[in-house]
Amino acid sequence: MDRPTTPSITPGLPELSEVLAALRAEAGDDSGGRPSDALLEALRTAGVLRLPIPVEYGGMGASWGDTNGVIAALARADASVGIIVFLHYAAVSRIIAYGSDEQRRRFLTAVARDGRIFASSWSEPGTDAAKQNISTTATSRADGGWELDGAKTFTTGAGVADLYLVLARTGEEEGAQGSYGRTNQGIFVVDSARPGFAVEGILDLSGMRRSATGLIRLSGYQAEAGDVLTRSRVTPDAIGHPHTLGLTLGAVALGVAEEAHDIAVEVGRRRMLLDSPLYRHHIFELGSQLAAVRGVVESTTGERGDRTSPALTAKVFGSETAETICRTAQGMAGSAAFSRNHPLNRLAQDARAITLMGPPNYLCRELVTARMAQR
Structure with a gap:
């Protein structure tokens, strides 16, 4: 095609x-x-x-x-x-x-x-999606450096990335919580080539199966003073910073939706179904949904100022609409599209995974509506 x-x-x-x-x-x-x-x-x-x-x-x-x-x-x-x-x-x-x-x-x-x-390591087993309760610690040393200890899960790019932004508790006063994280946390740049860093396995996910999402462990990792990116009150803002620019996981969902749409068109062409008004109507609906996703994603960087709400909205709308497009395309393609190796099945699982990736869609909704209430 x-x-x-x-x-x-x-x-x-x-x-x-x-x-x-x-x-x-x-x-x-x-x-x-x-x-x-x-x-x-x-x-x-x-x-x-x-x-x-x-x-x-x-x-x-x-x-x-x-x-x-x-x-x-x-x-x-x-x-x-x-x-x-x-x-x-x-x-x-x-x-x-x-x-x-x-x-x-x-x-x-x-x-x-x-x-x-680069990759980022925020999540830990049993922690909430907003990363406000973590157990990984950063203990200050007399020379200004830090010793990092702890385990992180759902690190995308584990073993693939060279440098990791790791979220850890700094041992400072109990921190107030922000939209993400707390003010008694810090972000540290961790080099995978140094002693004390280890990848402990890749998770067997149902979607995003090639994303090298897995577990890393820090055991007495020695971070230098120059490896500290943020500390205290700055950290919650730094976690959410990409969204303020309009950088959005909705862009990943857009790519998935585009591919699923085009596969559905190709299936119709190959099976001589494009002469059917019903099939063409289904294709039209997929195309209109795809256009909506594209418009929402493109709008995230269309204006100056904080783009957090548009970026999170694009993530929710894009991922959930991509799921719908994938499911519809699977139905149009027939039972073969539900086999383990069919590209539409892979795309549907990937779209579902985007809805769950941080911040998951339920948290995106809470963050956007909370910002509306503060105006």
Whole structure:
């Protein structure tokens, strides 16, 4: 099938089509629970990882709207990789906003020059979705550094990423809770190559099966003073910072919805069903739903100011509408679309996974309506 392979805007990324072709070639192989090393190398060398990094640090200085477009294109080929790159961009946005001059030079240059991948480790077994009660600790040392201890689960990119933003309790006074996290927590940049860091396994998920989502453990990890990105009152704001820019998981949902829509069209063409008014009406409905998702995602970066509510709304609307599109497309394709390896079944499971990824949709609704009540 002749599908578009690039978003409408591809800022300075002529190699993106090659990455998307490589993604499509292995998207159905989830046996390893992660992208292949060859695919990761293609991401590193194509410039995808440095897209939103300011030019002065070796990046492309792309807008967050362009960044959402590239995430959607990647997710259309492989939602798991779209998620990995989305979370990498989210981490990069925090380094840009909260890093010192030295930290920006150190970490952003490492991405732009060496292709290092970022991930974030917030969640722990038994904690709430807002990350307000965690057990991972950061104990201060006399030299200004910190020792980190604890276990994190649902870390997307575990074993794939090189650098991790880890949320830990700093042992300071009991912190007030924000929309995310507490003020007695800190965010630390953890290098996977150092002693004290370990990946303890990849989870066998029903969706996003190639996202390398798994468990990491920190055992006496020695963080330097320059590895502390945020502490105290800044931390809750830093956790939610990507949303203020309009960066949204709705872009991943858009890619999933686009792919499911096009598969439904191709099924109709292959089975000579496009002459049926009923089938064409179903296709029209899918197209209108897809257009709505695209419009909502594009609107997240359309204005100045805090874009948190549009970004969270796009995440909820996009993921839930993508689920609907996938289910409808499965019904149109027939029983074969529910087999384990059918692309529509994979897409439906990926769409469902987006609704559950942080912040999950129920929390997004609470955060958006709480902001409305504060006006």
